Amino acid sequence: MIRGARADLPVLLFVPGSPGGSELRAMRERLAALEQRFVVVTMDRRGGARSFGALDPTPTFTVANETRNVLDVTEYLRTRFRRDKILLVAHSGGTIGATLAVQESPGYFAAYVGVGQVADPTASDRTQYADTLAWARAHGDGELVARLTQVGPPPYTNIYGYEPMILNEDRVYGTDNGDALIENAEAPELGALEKVHVLSGFLDSFDAYYPRVRSIDFKSQVPALGVPVYFVAGDREVPARVRDLGLWNAVLKAPRKELVTLKNAGHRSMFDQPAAFVALMERIRDAS
Structure with missing residues (x-):
């Protein structure tokens, strides 16, 4: 354009x-x-x-x-x-x-x-993973804790590993990108x-x-x-x-x-x- x-x-x-x-x-x-x-x-x-x-x-x-x-x-x-x-x-x-x-x-x-x-990106993603896991535990979001624990820290070989971080970024950091x-x-x-x-x-x-x-x-x-x-x-x-x-x-x-x-x-x-x-x-x- x-x-x-x-x-x-x-x-x-x-x-x-x-x-x-x-x-x-x-x-x-x-x-x-x-x-x-x-x-x-x-x-x-x-x-x-x-x-x-x-x-x-x-x-x-x-x-x-x-x-x-x-x-x-x-x-x-x-x-x-x-x-x-x-x-x-x-x-x-x-x-x-x-x-x-x-x-x-x-x-x-x-x-x-x-x-x-x-x-x-890998260093940033690993810290974001830790932030997201800490947020999920602090807010009692057991489902998110389970998903993050299942995939483990990044990097991942496909988008599905990153999905829990991507979908919850706005909740964790108070942003509005979704x-x-x-x-x-x-x-x-x-x-x-x-x-x-x-x-x-x-x-x-x-x-x-x-x-x-x-x-x-x-x-x-x-x-x-x-x-x-x-x-x-x-x-x-x-x-x-x-x-x-x-x-x-x-x-x-x-x-x-x-x-x-x-x-x-x-x-x-x-x-x-x-x-x-x-x-x-x-x-x-x-x-x-």
Whole structure:
């Protein structure tokens, strides 16, 4: 989806968070103000919504492939809009391929913005598992305790191990992320079957892709990025993710780096606080 007030505005590419992710409706409705300042390009990640047909063959659904997808779209946009550089924004799991794309081809990008940035997913998931188990015990949720005990700590080989943590994240941390799939499944840009694939694409893509990120640890794998870097976190983000991002950010070398916390926001902080996020993007644009 490509939207903007004028074709000569700076180009912003947004990479959604979840495997098979689609954020067409959320980007158009909640961050419409960006379209007055940028040509806003929102891609569906492989395996989701309009890209569901690209799910197979799943053996090629790798971190390297996700990185290449970001670079392919970037190259297309640089050619179409005759830009040397674009601004790259990614969310959550989409930050993995986006970060590695910036590492591989820094000359393509004016700046990189990681929202809910992933740094060490296995370490973060293990702490979230412990948090969820402690919460379930404290609140007398025997069924959740039993499910978590049965699957044991992550990482897991399929989505079903992660399911108890995913479904209970809002309860444990007091966030409100659970309606994201439903919201984007109602995007009018999508046909009936594509709307179904917002949910089925998430399930199938998560199952195929997420186990392959278990070895990601940007502290050692990405010691430097050759562009200005901005990390955005909500103040109600899962604490382990913020901790692991902080550990990476402390050693990361970049021409400029900044960690921004949005108040009253969770994992999808740019959608929770759109005005604050738009103001930040204006500042980043002016500095680039």
